[in-house]
Amino acid sequence: MGQISLGPISESLAEAAARFPDRLAVVAPDGETLTYHHLAQRVERLSSWMASRGVRQGDRIAVRSANGLLPIFAYLSATRLGATCVPIASSLSQMEVERIVAATEPVLGMADQEGAESLSATGTETLSADSGEYRKALAAETVPLPPVDAASTALIIFTSGTSGASKGVCLSQAAIAFNAAVTAKSQEFGSQEVYLSSTPLHHATAGVRVFTMLFGGHTHVVMRAFGPAAWMEAVETYSVTSAMLVPTQVSRVLDDPGYDPSRLSSLRLLVYGAGPSSSAQTLRMTEELPCSLYHGYGLSEACTVVTAFGPEEHRALGGPDDPRLGSCGRPIDGVDVRLRRSDGSPADVGEVGEIQIRSPKVMSGYWQDADSTASAFEDGWLLTGDLAIADSHGFLMLAGRSKEVIISGGVNVYPAQVERAIASDPDIEEVAVFAEPDGAWGESVAAAVKLRQGAEKAVDEIERLVSQQLDSRARPRRVVFVDEFPRTPTGKIRKSLLAGLLN
Numbered sequence: 001m002g003q004i005s006l007g008p009i010s011e012s013l014a015e016a017a018a019r020f021p022d023r024l025a026v027v028a029p030d031g032e033t034l035t036y037h038h039l040a041q042r043v044e045r046l047s048s049w050m051a052s053r054g055v056r057q058g059d060r061i062a063v064r065s066a067n068g069l070l071p072i073f074a075y076l077s078a079t080r081l082g083a084t085c086v087p088i089a090s091s092l093s094q095m096e097v098e099r100i101v102a103a104t105e106p107v108l109g110m111a112d113q114e115g116a117e118s119l120s121a122t123g124t125e126t127l128s129a130d131s132g133e134y135r136k137a138l139a140a141e142t143v144p145l146p147p148v149d150a151a152s153t154a155l156i157i158f159t160s161g162t163s164g165a166s167k168g169v170c171l172s173q174a175a176i177a178f179n180a181a182v183t184a185k186s187q188e189f190g191s192q193e194v195y196l197s198s199t200p201l202h203h204a205t206a207g208v209r210v211f212t213m214l215f216g217g218h219t220h221v222v223m224r225a226f227g228p229a230a231w232m233e234a235v236e237t238y239s240v241t242s243a244m245l246v247p248t249q250v251s252r253v254l255d256d257p258g259y260d261p262s263r264l265s266s267l268r269l270l271v272y273g274a275g276p277s278s279s280a281q282t283l284r285m286t287e288e289l290p291c292s293l294y295h296g297y298g299l300s301e302a303c304t305v306v307t308a309f310g311p312e313e314h315r316a317l318g319g320p321d322d323p324r325l326g327s328c329g330r331p332i333d334g335v336d337v338r339l340r341r342s343d344g345s346p347a348d349v350g351e352v353g354e355i356q357i358r359s360p361k362v363m364s365g366y367w368q369d370a371d372s373t374a375s376a377f378e379d380g381w382l383l384t385g386d387l388a389i390a391d392s393h394g395f396l397m398l399a400g401r402s403k404e405v406i407i408s409g410g411v412n413v414y415p416a417q418v419e420r421a422i423a424s425d426p427d428i429e430e431v432a433v434f435a436e437p438d439g440a441w442g443e444s445v446a447a448a449v450k451l452r453q454g455a456e457k458a459v460d461e462i463e464r465l466v467s468q469q470l471d472s473r474a475r476p477r478r479v480v481f482v483d484e485f486p487r488t489p490t491g492k493i494r495k496s497l498l499a500g501l502l503n
Contacts, residue, residue: 006174006360008148009079009211013040016217023192023217027238028069029224036217039076042138046073047080049137051145055107057082057152062106062124063202064088064097064115067224070129071201073138074110075155075210079173082148086156086168087202090115098122100158103168104367150174154211156367157204157300168367169204169300176208179303179361180215182334186308187242187269187294193218194266196234196243198226204300205244205274228256232263239266247277248430254288261290269294269311274492278423278430279325286314297328297398301382303361306335307396326420327395328388335359338381339390347390352399352414355388356381387414404495406435406443413445413474421469422447422462422476427455432485432493436478436502444477448498451481478502 016025017040025039034042055061055078063074063085071087078085086104088097101122109119109126116128127134154176156168183189195213197220199206213220221238223230226249234240245253250272253259270289273296277285285293292311298304309329317325331337339353340346347353362382365373376383387399399414406413415433422431430450438444445466451457459479466475486497 006150006177008082008150009076009154009173009177009214010043010148012177012180012211012214013043013076013080016040016214020217024219025213025217026069026072027219027221029067029222032069034069042073043076043080044142045140046077046137047145048142049140050077050081050083050108051143052140053108055081055083057146057148059083059108060086060104060106060156062086062088062101062104062109062119062126063111064090064109064119065112065129066090066114067197067201067206067222068112068129069222070110070112071207072210072220072222075207079152079154079211080148081145082152082173084153084156084170086158087207088115088119088158089200089202094118094121100168104156148173150177151364153364155204155207157207159300167369167372170364170367171204171208171300171303172364175303175361175363176211177215178334178359179208180212182332182361183212183305184215186305186310186332187271189216189218190241190268191216192241194221194238194241195219196221196223196231196238196240198223198231198234198249199244199246199274205298205304208303209244228252229258232256232258235267236263241266242269242271243267244271244273246274247272247281250277250285250289251281251429254284261288264290267291271296273297273305273328277326278428279320279420280423280426280428282314282325283317283320286317295328297386297396299384299386301363301376301384302335302357302359303363305332306357306359307331307337309395313395320424323391324395327397329396330394334361337396339388339396344378349392350389352387352389352412354402355384355386355396357384358382387416404434406433406445408438408441408443408445408473417470418445418447418466418474418476421466421474422449424469425457425461425465427452427457430485430493432495432498433476434495434498436499438477445474446478446480446498446502447476448480448482448485448501450483450485457481 017036021037025036026034109124116126119126150173153170154173155171158166197206271294293314295309296305297307307329336358385402388396400416418433429452435443436446486494
């Protein structure tokens, strides 16, 4: 790639406002709209108000709010000062909120009414979106503000914690700016992109998009929460050109009684990820959706997407037996990826190895956790803990998390491979594979399975699916059928809770 500017994010907002002052920047869930001129104006006023209250570079600002304008104002105003936003999910327990606040010591909280009560209860001075003080802050007199270091941390994203305590991922302004440039190239943004967010802005995937859309002056349409009918209506109403959904949300759109491909005629690209998709589901998307598809693999520690299975690869799929079905693609420009065995040596083609990443968009580290940061890096490479297999063309197929590997009788079983085998049956809507303690084998394979509506399956049919495609030792010893899975706020299955389903 050519040289990419890693300057402060505020420069990108100022440039967009200067070039496209009358272009729509944000469409809020309640229908309120802001042009780039008005967005930049409000950000400058709010950051001036923050400065008057003593907020300085490096200070933390806790943000707890449902999707809307407030998180966007908070993120952009904080970066204008070089301060750091700490997004806190609305779904978290008060105990977890208190843990995050204690760890990050924010000098200010910004929240909707419900979030304000939660943050105030921690002793944090909080600016509530329904207060007169908030309205004054958005109309405050602007003052000269000091220059900002692009290396300053823009966001501390606390990871989902699907299998343990979450850690605070520190993403710098420079990393976020680089991510915006490579994402724009990888997803082929047009000159007037209209992007639809329907996942929580407190999560890295949607949160970094607040910044990405500045680079090119694109429009960001924000939904309060996902619903298939409302999502299709938003695509139609605002002529959305690109959007991101998790696979289960795509299925809900296609299954909705009001689904009609013509309603999505403006949509050129649908990005799907943040969860597994079956081969049948992927093929269904290619057949029934009127837009190009983009499947990404990423993680908060790298500003999300690092590999992509793009539109051309989707169009080239040859049917249910295509070996690249389920692949998360190859590294995007600006990201180096390698696979390593447990001893650090390179994994061969077709061999499971840990995904390791090197890129300017990788995190600065974990918040106040020097030990975890040190163990996450080796010679400048981020050790993701995710396992994959690469084919001869460099396409990656995920095999699971290194900590989720099931060791049964001394044999490594990779959950993602078992999940793909089970999900190859069109009657299976979703599956999650995990370990169960076993007195004889140490661990054995267990599977939680959700069937499509009206489908019926016996346990031995599930077992046979795996035995026919993988080593017999990967066969689930326990299978439980579920109506719904326990999930994180971003839709990921909480595997740590699945063992309780077997009782």
